[in-house]
Amino acid sequence: MAVYEQQELRKPPISQVGIVRWLRVNLFSSRVNIGLTLAALYMLYIIIPPMLDWMIFSANFNFGEFSFLGFEFGEVMATNTNCGRTAACWPFIYEKLDMFVYGFYPRDLVWRVNTVFAMTAMLFVIVRLVRNYKYSAKVLLTTFVVFPIVSFYLIGGGVFGLEEVKTHQWGGLTLTLVIASVGILVSFPIGILLALGRQSNLRVINFFSTIYIEFIRAVPLITILFMASFVLPLFFTGGMDFDKLLRALIAITLFQAAYFAEVVRGGLQAIPTGQYEAADAIGLNYVQKNALIILPQALKISIPNLVGSSISLFKDTTLVLIIGLMDMLAMVNMTANDINWLGRETEGFVFVTMTMWIFLYSMSRYSKKLEVRFSTDHKN
Amino acid sequence: MKQEKSLLSFLNNNETRAIAFQIITLLIIAFVFYSGISNLMFNIEAREIHTGFAFLSNRAGFDINESMIAYTPEHSNLQVFYVGLINTLVVAVVGIICATAIGLVIGIARLSNNWLISKLAGGYIELFRNIPILIQILFWYNIALLTLPSPKGSFNFFDSVFINKRGIYVPEPISEPGFIWVLIAFALGIVLTIFMKRHFGQKQDKTGVHTNTLGYSIGLIFGLPLVVFFLLGSPMYFDYPALTGFNFTGGRTFTPEFLALAFALSVYTATYIAEAIRSGIEAVDKGQKEAAAALGLTQTQSLKLVVLPQALRVAIPPTINQYLNLTKNSSLATAIGYPELMSAFGGTVLNQVGQAVEILGMTMAVYLVISLCISLLLNIVNKKMSIKGR
Numbered sequence: 051m052a053v054y055e056q057q058e059l060r061k062p063p064i065s066q067v068g069i070v071r072w073l074r075v076n077l078f079s080s081r082v083n084i085g086l087t088l089a090a091l092y093m094l095y096i097i098i099p100p101m102l103d104w105m106i107f108s109a110n111f112n113f114g115e116f117s118f119l120g121f122e123f124g125e126v127m128a129t130n131t132n133c134g135r136t137a138a139c140w141p142f143i144y145e146k147l148d149m150f151v152y153g154f155y156p157r158d159l160v161w162r163v164n165t166v167f168a169m170t171a172m173l174f175v176i177v178r179l180v181r182n183y184k185y186s187a188k189v190l191l192t193t194f195v196v197f198p199i200v201s202f203y204l205i206g207g208g209v210f211g212l213e214e215v216k217t218h219q220w221g222g223l224t225l226t227l228v229i230a231s232v233g234i235l236v237s238f239p240i241g242i243l244l245a246l247g248r249q250s251n252l253r254v255i256n257f258f259s260t261i262y263i264e265f266i267r268a269v270p271l272i273t274i275l276f277m278a279s280f281v282l283p284l285f286f287t288g289g290m291d292f293d294k295l296l297r298a299l300i301a302i303t304l305f306q307a308a309y310f311a312e313v314v315r316g317g318l319q320a321i322p323t324g325q326y327e328a329a330d331a332i333g334l335n336y337v338q339k340n341a342l343i344i345l346p347q348a349l350k351i352s353i354p355n356l357v358g359s360s361i362s363l364f365k366d367t368t369l370v371l372i373i374g375l376m377d378m379l380a381m382v383n384m385t386a387n388d389i390n391w392l393g394r395e396t397e398g399f400v401f402v403t404m405t406m407w408i409f410l411y412s413m414s415r416y417s418k419k420l421e422v423r424f425s426t427d428h429k430n
Numbered sequence: 431m432k433q434e435k436s437l438l439s440f441l442n443n444n445e446t447r448a449i450a451f452q453i454i455t456l457l458i459i460a461f462v463f464y465s466g467i468s469n470l471m472f473n474i475e476a477r478e479i480h481t482g483f484a485f486l487s488n489r490a491g492f493d494i495n496e497s498m499i500a501y502t503p504e505h506s507n508l509q510v511f512y513v514g515l516i517n518t519l520v521v522a523v524v525g526i527i528c529a530t531a532i533g534l535v536i537g538i539a540r541l542s543n544n545w546l547i548s549k550l551a552g553g554y555i556e557l558f559r560n561i562p563i564l565i566q567i568l569f570w571y572n573i574a575l576l577t578l579p580s581p582k583g584s585f586n587f588f589d590s591v592f593i594n595k596r597g598i599y600v601p602e603p604i605s606e607p608g609f610i611w612v613l614i615a616f617a618l619g620i621v622l623t624i625f626m627k628r629h630f631g632q633k634q635d636k637t638g639v640h641t642n643t644l645g646y647s648i649g650l651i652f653g654l655p656l657v658v659f660f661l662l663g664s665p666m667y668f669d670y671p672a673l674t675g676f677n678f679t680g681g682r683t684f685t686p687e688f689l690a691l692a693f694a695l696s697v698y699t700a701t702y703i704a705e706a707i708r709s710g711i712e713a714v715d716k717g718q719k720e721a722a723a724a725l726g727l728t729q730t731q732s733l734k735l736v737v738l739p740q741a742l743r744v745a746i747p748p749t750i751n752q753y754l755n756l757t758k759n760s761s762l763a764t765a766i767g768y769p770e771l772m773s774a775f776g777g778t779v780l781n782q783v784g785q786a787v788e789i790l791g792m793t794m795a796v797y798l799v800i801s802l803c804i805s806l807l808l809n810i811v812n813k814k815m816s817i818k819g820r
Binding site: 076077079083086087090091093094251252253254255258265267268269270272273276277280281283284285286287365366368369371372379382395396399402403406407410411414 | 550562576794
């Protein structure tokens with residue numbers, strides 16, 4: 051009589067489990083894929099090692115002597131001559147970091163800029179903390195109104211015994227952030243009004259809003275910046291004594307308002323007519339209808355696109371360099387023209403590029419997150 | 431009492447209010463315009479700035495190193511305008527072609543089932559779309575100037591293509607009188623191909639017999655002109671660049687400004703086009719592919735006849751928008767001095783003449799016209815592509 055005993059389970063072939071299977075499926079599934087993988091690896095091999103070598107392995111990191119926990123580190127800080135030309139010279143960035151962040155802002159007053167930076171960081175904490183608070187909307191609205199005013203006076207000075215710092219001394223990353231935040235905060239309400247204007251039944255208002263939005267969106271920002279710096283002062287009786295930064299801010303705000311308007315209009319169009327009719331039926335007037343019923347819904351669905359539009363604005367702030375403002379990008383040539391550090395543009399470019407990239411990448415990640423959070427379709 | 435009520439109701443009437451509101455808006459806008467223009471007139475007079483377009487016929491007096499049409503400093507400012515306009519269009523067209531090609535490859539690679547390829551494409555998109563375009567233009571321009579050799583030590587490819595700090599030098603084809611016949615043959619080839627395709631299409635509709643027309647098409651479009659070319663005894667020669675003294679002469683030059691600008695614009699815009707194409711392909715319902723397979727279509731047929739037409743409908747409108755953005759971004763050439771419209775006309779001429787209103791107005795008008803043309807194209811495409819419901 052046959053004795054049946056349980057056989058041990060046979061192991062799956064090695065090519066069907068673990069990393070081997072993953073490689074087979076994802077990298078070497080067909081002849082074409084093998085070729086593509088090898089080509090990609092070769093491309094990485096050409097690009098990545100020299101880049102890492104330039105940035106890290108052969109680069110100079112002699113930031114000078116410093117002590118940490120009683121130990122002495124480093125040696126004498128590298129200078130332009132002994133830094134080497136074949137790889138990055140990071141001590142240059144280290145020494146010029148002030149320039150990249152503050153521009154020509156008086157060095158003994160930078161604590162004011164730093165305070166604003168710290169406040170900005172706190173803003174993110176506050177937004178998180180009050181999320182579930184009953185009056186969160188009011189708190190946030192107050193913060194977003196008070197914060198820019200306080201920041202402006204902190205950076206600009208001239209009141210409460212703070213020494214005045216003229217706008218031509220603002221520069222570097224500070225200027226970039228000032229332009230971006232003023233551009234976003236001021237153009238947002240204008241954009242909403244324009245969007246409402248374009249949706250309006252009143253012919254005249256509709257006509258002018260549409261003309262404005264379409265005109266601004268058709269021309270490049272640089273032409274508007276040039277207009278603001280050459281033509282705008284002529285429109286005022288004061289003439290040419292017109293703050294340069296203010297001109298750039300006006301141009302960027304007017305430009306961005308048109309783009310925000312189109313985003314908000316997209317939101318407005320997505321609101322079903324029933325909402326408008328219901329608001330009319332309960333006797334709300336135009337302002338009440340929009341402020342209480344339509345805009346809260348329309349703005350909510352346009353939040354991801356608003357962030358996306360703000361990202362473009364942040365990218366566009368670099369253009370002020372062309373009309374002679376000293377933003378972070380302008381600092382690249384400024385610092386590389388220093389007689390002690392001639393010809394270090396590449397390091398400057400890489401540093402500025404990385405800084406901008408980090409800002410923009412985190413913003414775009416954030417907008418993707420918002421898109422998922424606010425999406426109301428049933429994908430997941 | 432009654433009088434008062436009707437007045438009140440008149441004031442509260444929605445239509446009255448609408449008219450009043452519009453009149454007030456009109457008045458405000460008119461006032462802003464009036465005070466602005468009168469200030470402008472006053473300031474222009476006080477500053478003794480010239481007005482009008484007479485400056486267009488004045489001598490420009492500066493040189494432009496890159497021009498498609500005849501230009502010397504003796505030419506007028508109007509000629510500078512044309513040079514700038516043509517350079518804008520050239521860089522835009524080159525940028526659009528390259529950006530579309532890169533974008534297509536990256537967008538398809540993003541969806542590849544090869545993990546490495548798809549991640550690389552994703553990395554490319556995240557890297558380049560999050561760096562402001564101006565930084566990219568300046569970066570490539572500086573890198574090119576810093577790393578490329580001087581004319582003496584330029585990279586030499588077969589004694590015909592040279593790369594150095596001053597740009598890339600390639601042989602320039604120069605046509606002799608008979609060359610026009612080759613172009614005519616080329617055009618004829620295209621026309622014949624269209625007729626042939628139509629003929630075989632009708633044949634397939636009638637009989638169901640499919641004819642592969644690829645070979646005939648290639649023969650007609652490329653073979654016919656080639657035959658004509660050699661029959662006429664090669665009516666074309668190449669002008670090779672050669673080092674004379676400190677610089678190259680002859681051939682066609684692409685300056686570093688042009689290359690940096692075109693490269694940065696293509697690389698940057700390609701990220702957006704890639705995303706448009708990816709979302710277009712992803713937007714095609716899976717059922718469509720399955721239905722195509724169930725009908726017995728091959729993989730290629732399914733892609734060509736079912737998936738792509740639907741994917742393109744989603745992908746083309748945003749892509750055309752990106753073309754417009756690319757054209758607008760080409761104005762950033764001001765930062766590196768490639769003589770396109772904004773830099774040559776809106777920059778250099780403006781500095782010399784000082785008539786900002788006229789010059790910037792003309793520049794803006796050009797961009798406005800370009801943008802209107804592209805919107806028109808977009809509308810036509812949208813109309814053609816929209817699903818025809820029954």
